[in-house]
Amino acid sequence: MSDALPPGRPAGPVGPDAAPGPTGAAVPPVGPALLPPLAVLQDAARVVSVPMRVRFRATENREVLLLRGPAGWGEFGPFPEYDDAEAAAWLAAGIEAAWTGYPAPLRDRVAVNATVPAVAADRVPDVLAGFGHVGTVKIKVAERGQGLEDDVARVAAVRRALPEAALRVDANAGWTHAAAVEALTALGPVGLQYAEQPVAGIDGLARLREALRSRGVGTPIAADESVRRADDPLRVARAGAGDLIVVKAAPLGGVRRALAVVAAAGLPAVVSSALDTSVGIRGGVALAAALPDLPFACGLGTVALMADDVVTDPLRPVDGYLDVRDVEPDPERLEALAAGPERERWWRDRLTRVHAVLAARG
Ligand SMILES: O=C(O)CCC(=O)C1=CC=C[C@@H](O)[C@@H]1C(=O)O
Ligand SMILES: [Mg+2]
16 A cells, blocks of 8 residues: 555635635623522533543543533533633533523534544544544644654545545644644645644744745645634634634633634634534534534534443434534433542532632623
């Protein structure tokens, strides 16, 4: 088998002539419409630990705290290393889901991509098999401890498996400027749909975008961490640092706030997951379903990377789509996946602290 990169499809509906940028629309501060008392949240909480089928983000077991409220279920699952201030947006999103519910959908299903973690190239067929038929694949690159040859081999393996699929890569800011120029030039012949957060920082993205253009590499640049982890999610758009933005409901403080970010950014948006259970994915689906424009497949297929789920009918892609439907955790699955007492305490303590952050913001 060769690692040569056969040509792929041309880039998607983005690029130098893509949408203009900030529209001046307002983005509300992070916070739920109404903050339930802490005791109510603690009563409503279930902490679960879901084993992964494919290791992703160095995660073997995805732990989250689920909340049951009058409008349904919500998920609070900021990654363990996130501080309480950053985690506040995730709690606001979980409360929105469980106490307010989601805005009305504009479509009844959303296209999703397969997600290929930074696995060895020979594992790619097995990873893809978990997603069923898809027309788009996102491939993780720039993994610490790996080199460009690993990325090229992984991308080539996906291209061999799915010659017609649109391919995108996500470096999670793992490349330096020089490494990103080298890698995206090498991957150029594949016709990447876009490169997600190839380097760190908004200035870094803008500089790279400029450098690629001047070399004739037309790969569009998507901003992810520079939107969801930034104090100001609109700075990317203002700085002209990306051709499109990646939006995730939980880190942006919920579906309604994420919709406001997209409206204000004035850039095409891709909806993606936060490696959630089906309860959190339901929020991503609600966001994708409510966006006026949805030009890209969504990164919401990640339940396929998990070995289990809290519902009996998981939001896992079928023929490249997820239906827009509610989910209800199954009492037996909640019991079977319950986190151990120490982890449960850790999450409940975190809930207490993060609730205080939201309460202090008023
Ligand atoms: O977008 C996808 O295809 C799947 C979701 C995904 O890649 C991510 C989920 C959770 C955490 C992130 O590190 C990661 C991302 O960077 O987009
Ligand atoms: Mg990303």
